[in-house]
Amino acid sequence: MFFKLAWRNIWRSKRRSLITIGSIFFAILFSNLMQSLQRGLWEKSLGATMSLSGYIQVQSPAFWEEQTLDNGIECNAQQVETISQIDNVKLVSPRIQSGALAAHGILSKFAFIHCINPSTEQDLLELPLKLDEGSLLADDDDGIIIGRGMAQYFEIGVGDTLSMLGQGYHGASANANFPIRGIIKYGSNQMSGSLVIMPLKLAQSHFDAPNIATSLHVSLDDIDKLEKTQLLIDKALSGQDLTTMNWKQMMPELLQAYQADAGGNVIFLMVLYLIIGFGIFGTVLMMTTERMYEFGVMVSIGMKRFKLSIILFLETVFLSAIGVAVGSLLSFPIMFYYHLNPIQITGDAADAMRDLGFDPVIAGSISLSILYENALVIAVIIALVNIYPAIVISKLNPIKAMRK
Amino acid sequence: MSVIKVKGIQKIYNEGSAIEVRALNGIDLVVEKGEFTAVVGPSGSGKTTLLNIIGGLDVATQGEVLIDGTTISGMSENELIGFRLNNIGFVFQAYNLIPVLTAKENVGFIMLLQKRSNDERENRVNELLDEVGLKEQKNKRPGELSGGQQQRVAVARALASKPKFVLADEPTANLDSKSTSDLLDIMARLNKEEGTTFIFSTHDQRVIDRARRVVTIDDGRITSDVHHA
Ligand SMILES: Nc1ncnc2c1ncn2[C@@H]1O[C@H](COP(=O)(O)OP(=O)(O)OP(=O)(O)O)[C@@H](O)[C@H]1O
Numbered sequence: 352m353f354f355k356l357a358w359r360n361i362w363r364s365k366r367r368s369l370i371t372i373g374s375i376f377f378a379i380l381f382s383n384l385m386q387s388l389q390r391g392l393w394e395k396s397l398g399a400t401m402s403l404s405g406y407i408q409v410q411s412p413a414f415w416e417e418q419t420l421d422n423g424i425e426c427n428a429q430q431v432e433t434i435s436q437i438d439n440v441k442l443v444s445p446r447i448q449s450g451a452l453a454a455h456g457i458l459s460k461f462a463f464i465h466c467i468n469p470s471t472e473q474d475l476l477e478l479p480l481k482l483d484e485g486s487l488l489a490d491d492d493d494g495i496i497i498g499r500g501m502a503q504y505f506e507i508g509v510g511d512t513l514s515m516l517g518q519g520y521h522g523a524s525a526n527a528n529f530p531i532r533g534i535i536k537y538g539s540n541q542m543s544g545s546l547v548i549m550p551l552k553l554a555q556s557h558f559d560a561p562n563i564a565t566s567l568h569v570s571l572d573d574i575d576k577l578e579k580t581q582l583l584i585d586k587a588l589s590g591q592d593l594t595t596m597n598w599k600q601m602m603p604e605l606l607q608a609y610q611a612d613a614g615g616n617v618i619f620l621m622v623l624y625l626i627i628g629f630g631i632f633g634t635v636l637m638m639t640t641e642r643m644y645e646f647g648v649m650v651s652i653g654m655k656r657f658k659l660s661i662i663l664f665l666e667t668v669f670l671s672a673i674g675v676a677v678g679s680l681l682s683f684p685i686m687f688y689y690h691l692n693p694i695q696i697t698g699d700a701a702d703a704m705r706d707l708g709f710d711p712v713i714a715g716s717i718s719l720s721i722l723y724e725n726a727l728v729i730a731v732i733i734a735l736v737n738i739y740p741a742i743v744i745s746k747l748n749p750i751k752a753m754r755k
Numbered sequence: 756m757s758v759i760k761v762k763g764i765q766k767i768y769n770e771g772s773a774i775e776v777r778a779l780n781g782i783d784l785v786v787e788k789g790e791f792t793a794v795v796g797p798s799g800s801g802k803t804t805l806l807n808i809i810g811g812l813d814v815a816t817q818g819e820v821l822i823d824g825t826t827i828s829g830m831s832e833n834e835l836i837g838f839r840l841n842n843i844g845f846v847f848q849a850y851n852l853i854p855v856l857t858a859k860e861n862v863g864f865i866m867l868l869q870k871r872s873n874d875e876r877e878n879r880v881n882e883l884l885d886e887v888g889l890k891e892q893k894n895k896r897p898g899e900l901s902g903g904q905q906q907r908v909a910v911a912r913a914l915a916s917k918p919k920f921v922l923a924d925e926p927t928a929n930l931d932s933k934s935t936s937d938l939l940d941i942m943a944r945l946n947k948e949e950g951t952t953f954i955f956s957t958h959d960q961r962v963i964d965r966a967r968r969v970v971t972i973d974d975g976r977i978t979s980d981v982h983h984a
């Protein structure tokens with residue numbers, strides 16, 4: 352009965368209700384899409400960065416201060432297995448990260464050597480997608496993959512060799528030539544010009560560091576549970592001479608940039624929602640004032656005030672539920688479309704993004720939390736807006752209300 | 756036992772201020788079950804004020820109101836709402852009905868608030884709509900009914916839960932003479948058939964003529980109280 356009353360009441364002023372629903376619909380659509388793109392950009396950029404750094408790293412305590420192979424850790428299959436079993440841990444990969452001088456002919460250049468176990472980690476790094484020329488690596492490969500930028504610098508291609516000159520484990524020298532198996536495109540200019548991907552096995556013999564890794568990289572299923580998972584890993588490793596760092600600790604600048612970007616959006620959305628909130632409030636105000644006589648009659652004949660408030664509350668719930676439902680239903684396919692068909696950024700904006708280390712593409716995030724977070728905002732607005740009619744009804748004097 | 760007992764009622768608006776109004780000045784009144792009583796008097800004499808106090812919509816400055824032996828004077832706002840729901844039927848001058856509900860739903864509204872069973876409600880609503888001659892109109896909303904038809908629906912609603920009495924403040928004030936006499940016929944018949952106690956206020960001599968008891972007030976006092984056979 353209450354539902355019937357509320358439902359019919361909202362159609363008493365059809366145009367006003369449609370305008371209210373429409374404004375909620377647009378607010379939802381707009382904020383969903385905006386957040387989809389904003390988060391999508393970050394999810395992708397973070398994902399790319401994290402595929403190299405790991406969300407959490409297990410290191411030797413001395414490593415962070417002096418990031419050399421000498422401060423690496425002994426790989427222990429048992430330990431890797433233990434961490435893998437922890438809730439929310441997707442993959443544990445021992446990695447070696449090291450710098451070296453890359454040389455070809457008379458040219459030389461700094462190279463950032465990143466060593467992975469190809470069979471389990473190539474997908475994580477999206478190497479199959481990024482591969483521009485040549486082939487991927489096998490676990491016991493003796494070749495490497497380099498970025499397009501580096502290939503262009505040296506004017507070399509697949510099948511050519513590149514020399515790596517550097518230091519190995521405990522003072523050993525590590526100089527060798529490696530055949531180039533593949534060349535990858537990399538969004539970030541810096542990475543494209545310096546990244547060298549090498550199979551871990553090859554690296555361990557090249558650096559004369561059998562069974563050594565600079566750190567264990569942990570990737571996660573749910574990146575929002577970062578700190579929680581880190582604690583669990585810490586617990587599992589207690590008593591051992593190891594420490595963990597999450598990406599926020601390792602890359603505070605990245606965290607800051609993310610927060611600044613998200614913060615800008617929040618302010619924008621707050622203004623949007625404030626406008627919508629006042630719009631809904633206006634509707635509620637009119638729905639309340641123009642029906643005082645009717646409320647007077649209802650209370651006179653014996654309707655409890657709180658029941659009346661519930662009807663008014665339901666009316667705004669209906670209005671917003673329609674707006675939110677239609678808005679969400681429509682935004683999801685659009686979000687999905689931009690997820691599958693990322694927006695390609697061109698020109699100066701693209702260069703600016705590359706300098707930041709981002710791929711100049713924005714793919715929409717399809718995280719459902721965007722939808723329900725925005726629906727939640729509307730729910731909070733509805734709750735706040737209903738304070739007014741609740742007060743009016745609680746103070747309603749039926750005789751006064753019915754005196755026209 | 757008397758349905759309504761009013762003892763020494765005074766109502767002073769804006770007490771103590773320069774615009775103080777003595778709307779009721781010592782009213783004593785007893786209404787027995789089954790009466791068909793008109794409260795009459797010139798404009799501003801205090802009819803509405805008296806009916807509102809009897810109906811628990813307004814509170815007297817002094818005096819006591821007993822409904823079926825229960826004093827309502829000390830009840831809280833919320834208790835009064837519940838009391839009105841279960842004991843008193845109301846018919847107002849106009850716009851009595853909930854605009855988004857059909858005639859049928861309006862008549863059943865009070866029983867719905869009382870959580871009566873669907874069957875009971877359905878039967879009573881149909882019976883009453885038949886009584887007030889609106890069977891054909893039961894699915895129309897108030898906006899699709901004439902003023903007279905709306906008042907008849909209001910009377911049906913007031914009677915639906917078989918209240919102790921029905922209060923009607925100038926129920927015919929907005930009606931033409933045909934609708935007025937129709938409504939009076941219905942009220943008189945229901946008074947007879949169901950034994951419902953009616954108290955209504957009016958200015959209209961034709962309505963006064965139909966009452967079996969006429970209480971006249973002037974300036975907040977009862978000046979005459981006449982029972983007709
Ligand atoms: N809320 C109020 N504040 C101040 N004075 C009021 C208020 N309500 C009624 N009065 C005054 O009380 C007196 C009685 O009013 P009431 O409405 O009971 O008269 P009435 O007999 O119903 O008149 P009418 O026939 O015009 O409906 C009048 O003088 C009126 O001005």
Ligand SMILES: [Mg+2]
Pocket residue numbers: 802803804924
């Ligand atoms: Mg009056």
